[in-house]
Amino acid sequence: MTTDELQGIIDKHLQVTGDNGKFRITVAKEGMVWNLKEREQKQTQKQHQAFDDESIPIGKILEIESLQKYVLRIENMDRDHKLKLMVEDRVNRFNFEFVRPTVDSRNGDILYSQPVKGMMAKGPELRMELVPSESQKESSTIRLRVSKGAKKDVFKDDIYVSNTDAQRLRRYIKANFVFGTK
DSSP states (O other): OHHHHHHHHHHHHHHSSSTTTTTOOOOOOOOOOOHHHHHHHHHHHHHHHHHHHHOOOOOOOOEESSSSEEEEEEEEEETTTEEEEEEEEESEEEEEEEEEEEESSSSSSSEEEEEEEEEOOOOOOEEEEOOSSSSSOOOOOEEEEEEETEEEEEEEEEEEEEEHHHHHHHHHHHHHHHEEOO
């Protein structure tokens, strides 16, 4: 099998299992040298261009892997005016559901959502704030607070994400949620 044939088979397989372009495999050819630093620079430049391009549509689900221990998954369920949030670390997975998500009209980086009310109980409410870094080299912070009432926190932590993920979250919030007042 030639390298081009092998690359074609791998590309076909990645179309099915590649998680929408998240993974890429290149078959090495004779004389190729892999240089990690140069490759990372090219990849980050492509990511910045892709996230800055407003014409690329953003979906209803956003998954962010933090720089430390969390994986954050946000899903906007438009038809029910619901928001699903999953926060996962190495040990725990928190699945939350909220209703009527709104974005603070004064500061578009704060997302509020009200609790789901059941027959006998009321769920937690959400306050998610995106705090940008002072410099471009540092990471941004997502201040996430899921609480029942004023004093009982179900989940409260600062989640550090890369600046590109912060831009993705900002675009996601802008595209999927209604601006209102808190």
